[in-house]
Amino acid sequence: MEKKVSLVTGASSGLGKDIATLLSKKGLIVYITARRKEELEKLKKECTKDKGEIKIIPGDLTNETFRINLISEILKKEGKIDYLINNAGYGKLGALDKIDFKDLKGMIDLDVIALQHLCALTLPSMKKQKSGKIINISSIAAIQPPPYFATYNSAKYAVHGFTRSLSYELKGTGVSTSTVFPARMKTPFWAIAFKCKSLTGEEQKTCVQKWTAGSSQSMPVAKHIVKKLDSKKLIILPNTLSIIAYYFFRHFRFIGNYFMKTKAKKDAEKVLENQV
Numbered sequence: 001m002e003k004k005v006s007l008v009t010g011a012s013s014g015l016g017k018d019i020a021t022l023l024s025k026k027g028l029i030v031y032i033t034a035r036r037k038e039e040l041e042k043l044k045k046e047c048t049k050d051k052g053e054i055k056i057i058p059g060d061l062t063n064e065t066f067r068i069n070l071i072s073e074i075l076k077k078e079g080k081i082d083y084l085i086n087n088a089g090y091g092k093l094g095a096l097d098k099i100d101f102k103d104l105k106g107m108i109d110l111d112v113i114a115l116q117h118l119c120a121l122t123l124p125s126m127k128k129q130k131s132g133k134i135i136n137i138s139s140i141a142a143i144q145p146p147p148y149f150a151t152y153n154s155a156k157y158a159v160h161g162f163t164r165s166l167s168y169e170l171k172g173t174g175v176s177t178s179t180v181f182p183a184r185m186k187t188p189f190w191a192i193a194f195k196c197k198s199l200t201g202e203e204q205k206t207c208v209q210k211w212t213a214g215s216s217q218s219m220p221v222a223k224h225i226v227k228k229l230d231s232k233k234l235i236i237l238p239n240t241l242s243i244i245a246y247y248f249f250r251h252f253r254f255i256g257n258y259f260m261k262t263k264a265k266k267d268a269e270k271v272l273e274n275q276v
């Protein structure tokens with residue numbers, strides 16, 4: 001049987017790396033992309049004994065030309081993309097007036113523009129073969145946005161709205177799309193999201209560990225996503241924490257708002273003031 005072809009963005013660490021690993025074990029041809037080529041190569045080596053096959057195309061997804069070349073190279077080699085997993089993303093914690101404009105733009109460029117452009121570039125071939133699945137990684141932050149994360153939250157709201165709208169547009173084409181709403185996971189995301197000022201090495205690690213205490217690893221989340229690969233459902237809630245958070249924050253918005261204005265705000269301020 002012809003192997004299915006997938007593309008996983010942001011596969012050099014965290015959730016993307018776990019999704020790519022599982023898809024390779026499942027027997028798919030898995031194209032992986034991210035900027036850190038050495039991490040992608042490491043993953044390819046780890047997966048050599050799998051049923052599937054990992055193929056590397058490293059690059060910066062905020063670069064429009066790279067995105068165009070990425071999709072056309074896969075289509076030229078494989079003739080199709082069955083699954084597009086738009087996972088690459090980053091966030092920076094901080095007061096809006098203190099966030100470097102480079103990051104403000106960077107978050108939107110990667111989390112919103114790159115994601116949408118990859119969908120647009122992949123859709124013609126999916127529509128032609130009358131099948132295909134696009135999975136876009138949003139966040140519980142798109143349901144209840146925490147403070148000091150305004151730009152990141154807005155990006156994840158955009159992912160949610162974009163995917164929902166696209167799902168209506170794709171009805172009848174054989175192509176479907178889902179949004180995933182992960183709750184907080186223990187991945188390198190948080191070490192990038194904030195640096196406890198003046199802390200380095202072990203102290204910085206402890207600071208990040210405190211912030212992510214009680215959150216899940218990314219592998220169980222990845223397993224759920226891969227299980228739902230062919231699901232036609234728009235919304236994927238990948239673990240118990242995200243199911244609870246999704247329904248709780250939707251139905252008890254006033255409690256969510258109160259929590260964000262009080263405890264969540266104080267916690268973030270402690271990190272930002274280096275008091276954790």
Ligand SMILES: NC(=O)c1ccc[n+]([C@@H]2O[C@H](COP(=O)([O-])OP(=O)(O)OC[C@H]3O[C@@H](n4cnc5c(N)ncnc54)[C@H](OP(=O)(O)O)[C@@H]3O)[C@@H](O)[C@H]2O)c1
Nearest residue numbers: 010012013014015034035036061088089139184185187189
């Ligand atoms: N961790 C959480 O608590 C959490 C919660 C909800 C949602 N999410 C979402 O889950 C997704 C995965 O995040 P994660 O937690 O696994 O974080 P992560 O480990 O930091 O992974 C982010 C990935 O994105 C890639 N990336 C960043 N900038 C890029 C660029 N300019 N071009 C190409 N690739 C780029 C990174 O690779 P390179 O650095 O090698 O380029 C990395 O592979 C993100 O969309 C994130 O917003 C995370």
